[in-house]
Amino acid sequence: MDSTLKPVTHASSQSKGDIRTGRIKQIWTGIVRDRFLYVLALPGLLYFLIFRYVPMWGIVISFQNYSPYQGVTGSPWVGLEHFQRFFSNPDFLVLFRNTLAINALSLVLFFPLPIVLSLMLNEVRNAMYKKIIQSIVYLPHFLSWVIIVGITFLLFSTGDGAVNQILVSLGFSKIDFLTNKNYFWGMLTAQSIWKDAGWGTIIFLAAMASIDPQLYEAAKMDGAGRFRQMWHVTLPGIRSVIIILLILRLGHIMDVGFEQVFLMMNGAVSEVADVFDTYVYRLGVKQGQFSYSTAVGLFKSVVGLLLVIGANKLAKKFGEEGVY
Template identity: 70%
Template sequence: MSDCAEIARSLSWECKERGEADMRAIKKNRYLYLLALPGILYFVIFKYFPMWGIVLSFQNYSPYTGLWGSEWVGLDHFRRFFSNPDFWLLFRNTMAINLLNLTFFFPLPIVLSLMLNELRSEMYKRVLQSILYLPHFLSWVIIFSLTFLMFSQSEGIVNKLLIAWGMEPYPFLTDAGIFWGMLTGQSIWKEAGWGTILFLAAIAGVDLQQYEAAKIDGAGRFQQMWHITLPAIRSVIVILFILRLGDIMEVGFEQVFLMYNGAVSNVAEVFDTYVYRVGIQQGQFSYSTAAGLFKSLVGLVMVVAANRLAKRFGEEGIY
């Protein structure tokens, strides 16, 4: 008994020491914690607190009875969602758009970063970076307006040029066969330049002596890029790829909603637009919450699986 009491006193003293050390660290870095406080509050209020809403997916929610007074139905909404004939259509469209983005959009900022890094004129490099960043600050409404002005069958500049060259106008915005490509092209034009920021920051941290040593060994510009620059940003590429996989079920509601029309509905209906149409327009809050929760769970599984795979290949991962 005396040994147990001694161990308990020792653990109590150790916990007390750690608590005092933590308090001293907080007091010492109080301004840093104060600086982080707005960000912490943002995530608590807008990210964590709304998670209580996922209980709607297990209820027949009624605004009159409230969150705690609604009837619990278990997994009924999930069974209904998975048995819905629209489920596989939504899954196909969402995955197809995201796979196109992963194939064509994700590598482009890496390529642009490598190309920008090879520029020797700092002034030209900064001007070009500013031009590439600019589309990121335009809203999807403006992007759609520009797309309409370019590709509309009646008013589009491209079709007017085709008519002027003696060709027939092409229905770019109502052709279901190129709809996914149009979305991918919009994403590339809007976000590819902005995506170079992290890669350029990683490249800036590369020791210049490595390039000097490679030059002495006779390595050309391409060899330096392949053997020095790319390995230096590999960890950043892996982390961003894992995070991208977490959004594998997220297409971007605004972009798809604005491009949506009856002629392309078969390829444009994705989980985001389906949740809006069923949840907001039809008032099926519990059912749409179940669909949204399914999206989130798939993203979580993809992040965990990709992170484990990355660690298996010797990368750091995101946690």
């Protein structure tokens, strides 16, 4: 009985080896065939490898009392001490509330606007007008946050801001837009909308361009007007893109944007302006608490990762493709 099994086992292992060799040869043949494409992708791969993956080694200092003089290998390990300190800190709830509120406003008000703007641009039939409008709405994206915050100060400052001057000329009293904490979250959301709503239309317009024109012709024959075509043809055609971008957006729910908040922040609004990014800057860069600030950054990343995984599973459960 043993003598009959040995040849079978040998043949089975040999066939597996042949399959493995064939796969390796097939992969290598594909690499050689598409070598110029891989060379073209090499700079991007090196960028992510050097600036995204290699720095992840620094995460270990969140579990240490890191000292620049002792280095990563010589600093003592403290386990979850920094995380316990962060979660028990009264600032945690304030930071979490501010970050979540700003991102919630951005998700509810900002995320749908590029979709609406894309639908409107897609309905412009004159190519020249469409290009002009696209150029105008794209332009603010290329302005730095320093310029945008400077424009905001010129328009909304209490002293000689243009908006307050108009209000006074109309008989109204001045409004403290920049020093009133009730307006801070709205100001940030409005700035983000003005800066990036136009730029966000690029992906949606590209998705709309891939929709089969025959679907629109069929909708016209069924008596559908422009609005019905948008609702029953265009939106379903870009639904997968909307879901993918929404999932990716949830991954940044703990990221507000350091530059914008830091430039808009002042003592009068610090209670509603302090977020995880400014907190990490204050403690990590200014006070040198490297391990503690790294622990805060790791917490943000883990929350974003969990949200992406959960949202992706939920999307697949409802029959969508998801991110992966």
